Amino acid sequence: MADIARRPDHRYGNRPTMKDVAARAGVGLKTVSRVVNGEPGVTPDTERRVQEAIEILGFRRNDSARVLRKGRTATVGLVLEDLADPFYGPLSRAVEEVARAHGALLINGSSAEDPYREQELALALCARRVDGLIVIPAGTDHRYLEPEIRAGVATVFVDRPAGLIDADAVLSDSFGGARDGVAHLIAHGHRRIGFIGDRPRIHTASERLRGYRAAMEDASLPVEDAWVSVGSTGPERVRSAVREMLAAPEPVTALFAGNNRVLVTVVRALSGHPRRVALVGFDDIELADLLGITVIAQDAAALGRTAAERLFRRLDGVDEAPERVVLGTTLLARGSGEIPPPSV
Amino acid sequence: MADIARRPDHRYGNRPTMKDVAARAGVGLKTVSRVVNGEPGVTPDTERRVQEAIEILGFRRNDSARVLRKGRTATVGLVLEDLADPFYGPLSRAVEEVARAHGALLINGSSAEDPYREQELALALCARRVDGLIVIPAGTDHRYLEPEIRAGVATVFVDRPAGLIDADAVLSDSFGGARDGVAHLIAHGHRRIGFIGDRPRIHTASERLRGYRAAMEDASLPVEDAWVSVGSTGPERVRSAVREMLAAPEPVTALFAGNNRVLVTVVRALSGHPRRVALVGFDDIELADLLGITVIAQDAAALGRTAAERLFRRLDGVDEAPERVVLGTTLLARGSGEIPPPSV
DNA sequence: CTGAAAGCGCTAACAA
DNA sequence: TTGTTAGCGCTTTCAG
Numbered sequence: 001m002a003d004i005a006r007r008p009d010h011r012y013g014n015r016p017t018m019k020d021v022a023a024r025a026g027v028g029l030k031t032v033s034r035v036v037n038g039e040p041g042v043t044p045d046t047e048r049r050v051q052e053a054i055e056i057l058g059f060r061r062n063d064s065a066r067v068l069r070k071g072r073t074a075t076v077g078l079v080l081e082d083l084a085d086p087f088y089g090p091l092s093r094a095v096e097e098v099a100r101a102h103g104a105l106l107i108n109g110s111s112a113e114d115p116y117r118e119q120e121l122a123l124a125l126c127a128r129r130v131d132g133l134i135v136i137p138a139g140t141d142h143r144y145l146e147p148e149i150r151a152g153v154a155t156v157f158v159d160r161p162a163g164l165i166d167a168d169a170v171l172s173d174s175f176g177g178a179r180d181g182v183a184h185l186i187a188h189g190h191r192r193i194g195f196i197g198d199r200p201r202i203h204t205a206s207e208r209l210r211g212y213r214a215a216m217e218d219a220s221l222p223v224e225d226a227w228v229s230v231g232s233t234g235p236e237r238v239r240s241a242v243r244e245m246l247a248a249p250e251p252v253t254a255l256f257a258g259n260n261r262v263l264v265t266v267v268r269a270l271s272g273h274p275r276r277v278a279l280v281g282f283d284d285i286e287l288a289d290l291l292g293i294t295v296i297a298q299d300a301a302a303l304g305r306t307a308a309e310r311l312f313r314r315l316d317g318v319d320e321a322p323e324r325v326v327l328g329t330t331l332l333a334r335g336s337g338e339i340p341p342p343s344v
Numbered sequence: 345m346a347d348i349a350r351r352p353d354h355r356y357g358n359r360p361t362m363k364d365v366a367a368r369a370g371v372g373l374k375t376v377s378r379v380v381n382g383e384p385g386v387t388p389d390t391e392r393r394v395q396e397a398i399e400i401l402g403f404r405r406n407d408s409a410r411v412l413r414k415g416r417t418a419t420v421g422l423v424l425e426d427l428a429d430p431f432y433g434p435l436s437r438a439v440e441e442v443a444r445a446h447g448a449l450l451i452n453g454s455s456a457e458d459p460y461r462e463q464e465l466a467l468a469l470c471a472r473r474v475d476g477l478i479v480i481p482a483g484t485d486h487r488y489l490e491p492e493i494r495a496g497v498a499t500v501f502v503d504r505p506a507g508l509i510d511a512d513a514v515l516s517d518s519f520g521g522a523r524d525g526v527a528h529l530i531a532h533g534h535r536r537i538g539f540i541g542d543r544p545r546i547h548t549a550s551e552r553l554r555g556y557r558a559a560m561e562d563a564s565l566p567v568e569d570a571w572v573s574v575g576s577t578g579p580e581r582v583r584s585a586v587r588e589m590l591a592a593p594e595p596v597t598a599l600f601a602g603n604n605r606v607l608v609t610v611v612r613a614l615s616g617h618p619r620r621v622a623l624v625g626f627d628d629i630e631l632a633d634l635l636g637i638t639v640i641a642q643d644a645a646a647l648g649r650t651a652a653e654r655l656f657r658r659l660d661g662v663d664e665a666p667e668r669v670v671l672g673t674t675l676l677a678r679g680s681g682e683i684p685p686p687s688v
Numbered sequence: 689c690t691g692a693a694a695g696c697g698c699t700a701a702c703a704a
Numbered sequence: 705t706t707g708t709t710a711g712c713g714c715t716t717t718c719a720g
Binding site: 061065082083084086088089090093094105107110123124126128129148264267268285286287289291301 | 359405426430438468629
């Protein structure tokens with residue numbers, strides 16, 4: 001164990017290089033390169049010899065070196081919030097499929113909703129010279145990406161817009177979706193409607209709150225402070241918000257849940273409640289159909305696909321001004337949103 | 345557009361290099377390298393000059409070149425089946441967290457349950473010289489990875505074991521979990537129990553079927569062919585399996601669902617059924633608690649974490665024989681598994 | 689059709 | 705404390 005371990009020139013666990021293959025096959029280095037890359041201009045016989053040497057040596061091209069030379073990595077980076085969130089899984093997968101169609105691989109990481117971590121990750125990806133970057137922002141200031149974008153890293157924001165820089169963004173219509181959902185409750189007779197959402201510094205969260213207020217205002221309904229609760233999506237916080245809204249002297253008769261995590265907790269909280277409370281949630285969740293939960297659904301996969309396609313269009317050299325694409329949402333009426341208020 | 349686009353020597357979108365920084369700061373190349381890497385032996389004053397130049401030029405180290413030199417990429421690859429599957433999200437996230445703790449990034453891709461795609465992906469990751477590879481196998485022959493492993497790519501299989509090679513694997517106890525679940529149904533009086541699972545070439549699927557048979561045999565119960573249905577997890581196939589099992593002259597009184605996707609479809613199918621049919625599923629799913637669905641839960645995050653920790657232990661030079669780690673499952677009784685058979 | 693030489697941007701090893 | 709030189713493994717260029 002003492003001296004055997006020291007083999008400083010055997011990196012990558014001692015892998016053969018093109019040079020080794022060339023030596024073994026008795027050809028020049030460039031010929032090996034040609035064969036490996038399927039370039040024309042090699043005799044079938046020579047090619048066979050090279051292939052044999054590759055086989056025997058177990059050669060596999062070192063893409064790090066290739067990248068260094070070619071300047072393109074055929075890799076895109078995806079910075080998202082939490083890979084474990086069921087909303088981001090399909091989004092990520094959609095990005096991956098588009099990348100695959102373009103021969104690129106995907107490096108992804110989670111920011112955990114921490115702006116610092118988002119930046120750290122995005123810059124680490126840039127240091128690896130990803131060709132492009134898709135970012136679901138955690139922070140609200142993306143000026144740190146300006147040098148990178150200027151240097152040629154194609155960048156598309158998705159789910160939430162970039163902060164303080166002009167860049168492509170693909171979003172769902174959070175405002176319109178929330179407004180529609182709340183209007184739906186109003187149409188079913190509700191006048192006191194509670195809103196439970198995520199922290200307002202998150203763009204989608206504040207947009208949905210704005211949609212809620214707009215729908216109330218459109219119907220000339222007041223909004224009392226006690227009906228709005230925003231903050232962490234942790235179960236404790238959401239549970240207590242539900243409890244308080246329902247325990248008030250004039251309790252809300254309907255609730256709007258601002259995202260998938262809030263919705264899950266609200267559903268749990270309401271399941272133990274004696275009175276039937278109407279509910280509409282933003283984001284569809286699995287089995288919501290069986291539970292009869294009315295939701296505003298957004299298409300996570302379409303979000304990812306659209307963003308990725310835009311990214312690769314940029315990488316193909318299309319040079320338009322940054323644009324904001326907004327995808328529509330769908331109201332899925334399944335029962336919970338159609339429960340009338342008790343008084344009616 | 346004609347000649348402007350041709351700037352062959354301006355790669356990476358024309359980014360400054362250490363050489364540029366050195367020139368600007370009036371120092372040597374190596375000094376810049378020292379500053380960038382936080383190595384000692386640089387005067388505060390020199391350091392400041394270099395930092396300034398870095399700032400002005402918008403320099404960011406090119407990790408591709410660094411990797412080529414150092415031989416380690418600080419990247420691990422994860423080949424999974426489908427990033428959009430809610431089972432793999434938490435697994436992937438857990439791997440990511442461990443990688444992050446070790447300063448590594450994660451490249452991941454989905455095989456879509458296609459062995460060829462798995463191989464293609466795994467080898468592409470090897471070509472990029474990932475330090476390690478975590479694979480959820482789609483195929484059953486992993487000899488193609490032998491040269492890579494021999495060349496030093498640390499490799500850990502997770503969720504399913506490797507085929508035809510000796511390698512680390514971290515698995516859930518599919519056999520024991522399924523046996524427990526079926527035994528649970530038997531304990532509640534069922535004698536005719538149906539099993540609906542995934543394609544048997546998938547290791548977990550065949551193990552779960554084996555667990556089902558073992559439980560039946562332990563209770564000296566026969567298993568009729570019509571009670572076992574394996575194949576694609578597509579909704580149509582699963583729906584028709586449910587329909588047939590319940591339409592038989594002597595219908596099953598309970599069902600065991602072999603994985604999360606099967607379970608979801610079975611729940612939907614049963615929700616429209618007049619008779620109450622007992623049900624236990626493998627894998628917990630969101631909101632299953634509210635629907636009262638009894639499941640055998642496995643810990644996807646623990647699976648990912650354990651595999652990743654093992655991987656990094658290998659990368660730290662630990663050299664033990666390949667090992668198989670099996671994590672236990674938990675039966676969560678919520679109602680559907682405790683429904684008695686009609687006759688009782 | 690084939691190969692030798694230069695160099696991508698960085699770090700290791702050694703000088704100064 | 706600082707700089708110079710040689711390469712990492714590949715592709716590009718250009719000459720045979």
